[in-house]
Amino acid sequence: MSVAYGTGGFTGHPPVHAHRPPRDCPVCGAGLQVTRLSCDACASELSGVFESCGFCGLTDTERDLLRVFLVSRGNMREVERHLGVSYPTARQRYADLLAKLGLEGAGSPVAPAGPAGPAGPNEPEQSREDVLAMLARGEIDVDAAADRLRQVG
Incomplete structure (x- = not known):
């Protein structure tokens, strides 16, 4: 396992590059939902259906x-x-x-x-x-x- 020091401090995970998630499904074109969030600082993860931001899909x-x-x-x-x-x-x-x-x-x-x-x-x-x-x-x-x-x- 590689060790990374990112904005969240020591994470024990490889560095994650910030990419904007797609807004629409590449298979059928329907809107995608945010269903998982994670914390870089403690590696906790939350799973569920979260409201997405309309501005987040902007280029x-x-x-x-x-x-x-x-x-x-x-x-x-x-x-x-x-x-x-x-x-x-x-x-x-x-x-x-x-x-x-x-x-x-x-x-x-x-x-x-x-x-x-x-x-x-x-x-x-x-x-x-x-x-x-x-x-x-x-x-x-x-x-x-x-x-x-x-x-x-």
Whole structure:
């Protein structure tokens, strides 16, 4: 048995390379479930069905796009500059990312639900980008953002 000193300290196991697990079954295409977790520090293992993270299946490029979008507070011009592509291409990549996360329909209006309630007849409606930008700034929480995004669909 080889001995490894990883981030979890002495483990007695060979070093494990961090790979992202696939989201879909390579045989039938159905979604995969997380069923086993392990601790590098003490070699304990847990078995069961665990909720997976929708963001965990993103590629490094998609995570980078999401990070830039959030850091730039939803400014697509900054995303465009970071990617080194045209504005329409940046918007399309962002729309593709939303679709992969199950938030398709980017650009569809969402009625704001602030303290005064939904938008009145003279108030402008928000887009999905506006809602996600509010989430990135901490103005609303994840549940409120999800509710607003569902109203569009």
